Amino acid sequence: MTYSGIREQRPDTDTFNDAGGCSVELARRFKAGCLKHADRTFQQGLQCQQTNSIMALLSMEDSAFVVHSPLGCYGCCSASNDWFRVGQAHRGQFPIRNARVIVTNLDQQDIIHGGEKKLREAVQKAWSRYRPKLIFIFTSCASGIIGDDVDSIADDMQGELAGTIIIPIHCEGFKSKVNASGYDASFLAIKKYILKDAVKTETEDDLLNLFAPPTVSFADQMEIERMLSDIGIRANYIPFYASLEKIKKIPAARASTAICKVFADEFMKDLRESYGIPFSHTIMPIGTRNTDRWLLGAAEVMGKTEAAKTYIAAEHEKIAPLVTDLRGRLEGKRVVLCGGTGRSFAAAALVDDFGMKLAAMTTTTLDNDTLIDIEYLNSVHGSFTIDVGNMMPFEQVNMLYKYKPDLFIGVPVWAARMGIPTTHVLDIKRPTMGYRNLVYLGNKIAHSLENPGYNRKLARYAHLPYKQSWYEADTFKFIQEL
Ligand code: SF4
Structure with missing residues (x-):
């Protein structure tokens, strides 16, 4: 069946945009097929x-x-x-x-x-x-x-x-x-x-289609290309800063992967059908576990699994003392995390690296793919609150008021005004991905926790437009099942 381009119409998964509550319960209901579709009777925005x-x-x-x-x-x-x-x-x-x-x-x-x-x-x-x-x-x-x-x-x-x-x-x-x-x-x-009707050209054995969303910093591009090149893989980095020639090169690749889980997943399926190009679909390489999974996934479709395993062991050894040091500064801190689906789940697993505790998070969609991540996080954190919605800052501030986390990871506008230390991983300007950049990111998180003065002062003078009654209301009161 030809894919229509509308994610809600994918035949292989149900897709939810409006839901919220306990992560364990949500996963259970989704799996059992008894989660009902819903709509918000009030919503603030929707990224188009x-x-x-x-x-x-x-x-x-x-x-x-x-x-x-x-x-x-x-x-x-x-x-x-x-x-x-x-x-x-x-x-x-x-x-x-x-x-x-x-x-x-x-x-x-x-x-x-x-x-x-x-x-x-x-x-x-x-x-x-x-x-x-x-x-x-x-x-x-x-x-x-x-x-x-x-x-x-x-x-x-x-x-x-x-x-x-x-x-x-x-x-x-x-x-x-x-x-x-x-x-x-x-x-x-x-x-x-x-x-168009381009036919499969001769395969370039070391060439990998690497689909990159526009939110990847240059430092992250270099780190990812470094990791791939160290195990003998050449990246056709597309379409971010790419040329027409690189797009035309797509059919010559041996395999495909994407940096973001929801970026080119449907297109990679199409490439497999049209050109027989296999693909790896894992998770954004933020944090040790995710970077391992991402790199192993890419290596597997490129026939480089053994090289990747050896490489990963060596990289772990290099960063282990630094991660242990960061863990000492971050362990036990409670985190609320808001972002798009790809980054949210990647960053949620990053929380493990530093022994932090996930209190609540947002995702824009809930489907078969996100279920895998939710179940993994349930196995690590027990249960946490999950908000499925596209651009609902009023629910974000409600959760922040209720959970009073030590740290907020996400776009900081609202949390900073509540005096909460913030950092974010949607950062085109700085490193966040791969082994080397994990250490940079960890230091950034620790820095914002250890230097909360600016946000505290901001909270004294900047006021959010919500009434006290909203902070005390049920976060998901506007979600009504259909
Ligand atoms: S949803 Fe809004 S921003 Fe997007 S195309 Fe329609 S009118 Fe324009």
């Missing part, structure tokens, strides 16, 4: 899949981007442009530039009369200004609702703009509540418009 589609590709070389939407939709991507700029600085790519984006800025007139003329103009402008090899067009709720025929325009203009591949990406926000669907939309389009 268009954002994920755009940020997955924004750093591609020789590319221009047309966002066919009202201006506000692209506003969500300002962080991605910031990451792109930081990434250039770290890679020594000067002068630093912004991503080449043109937004069609659909307005009320266009909603009534159609926005196709604006789209054509924007594509033409992108071509004349930048002469890119690739023009990506991102759809939006507005363009989808008014029914602009984006595919036909792309086909039509393809003939006029020689030497450029025009790639429409269907990422209308209303299609899915799982923002990772946005990654799938981008990969489906890459397959359809770049790889």
